[in-house]
Amino acid sequence: MSGFPWFTRRKPLDPAIAERRDQLPAPATLDDRPLREQRFVVLDLETSGLNMSRDLVLSIGAVTIEDGAIDLGSQFESTLQRDAGKPSASVLIHGIAPSALAAGVDPAEALLDFMEFLGDSPILAFHATFDQRMLTRALKQDLDYRLRHCFLDVAELAPMLCPEAGIRNGGLDDWIDHFGLQVQQRHHASADALVTAEIALILFSLARRQGLDSPAALASALARRQRRLQAPAL
Template identity: 30%
Template sequence: MFKKLINSWQRKKLLDKKYEYLFDNPLKDEYVCLDCETTGLNPKKDEILSIGAVRIKQNKILMRKTLNIFVKPSKEITEESIKIHQIRPIDLQKAIEPKEAILNLLDFIGNRPIVGYYIKFDIAMISKYTKEYIGVSLPNHQIEVSSMYFKTRKRSSDYEFVDLKFDTIMKNLDIPELGKHDALNDALMTSMIFLKLRDLSPANSTFYTG
């Protein structure tokens, strides 16, 4: 009920009615897994440099339905940030303007639930742009794979530590790494985590929203 009220309020704030589809009921058993590389970890001041996304339908990762785009930053990236995201100025030579990138992403996502690893951060970064371009935050359902993984771990008590690092989850689920960590590869690996966890515990196929 509360979610419906928020969606109704958000829908009224849309600057372009074309994007009302974002608030429709999601397609059955379809998802988009995404990952962003950014200049830093502060959504208020940092920027998106690349976005990788892949569609999932039922139990299949649709390798022909992927998105991999570089985004022009408003200023030159620093050496310190390059150490974090591994994106060099040469990688951004064919980058597109942020508005084009974000609107392409919205068309790719549609009303599908969004799957990710610490997805709240990615949604916060994307929403900074969508608020400017279409007037609203990204309204899609969110599914957090680290929460799904946590629920599959057997613990002797509620206080037992569970390692939720990405590489640890990959190793424990016996999922192969796809080479370097970039936005698209991370989205693909996260989609494999999601499908593996969904098989391990069907109850986890329900939405984990932030």
């Protein structure tokens, strides 16, 4: 069981934080511009566990893809200040010690910093539903902000664009191995965001060859694939 409290009452927002929050741009839609002309933010979260209703965001890592490449000069990393209580089993996975959480950034400020880094860009993530729900709840709880940004799931794009790999429900490590990528560190938000971005660029190259050269085209193809997978067998 996680040592983290499942509910914490939101403190009144500092007026300066609230003013910055109110100036955040509206999210962009998934449009028909070529992938090379898009800015994406690739996101990874480390959390206190996998329960999307009870666990907490502990750290945020993100990199940007712009002009068809990873912009190594534009990265985001922040550990949120949390009252960890007793160390949970998740510490063995993400390696974030209670002392690091105690010294972290105030959650409202950390989340606002990330949203300013994000801007209006769509988000890429591996198993995006988890990151989307965890981030949505954290933003509502700590910043009183409603997340409306578009997400594309790299875990769904990969088997759609690369069916010959034979990996249907694979994890991040499966695709790292398939594409022969070198990874120095895993289960660290920034490192996982970076390798997810590398996979995304490979997938974008495959998408262009398949005539899916825009976020809107990818989203439509994913929706069609989901309908096929969910259709009852005849």
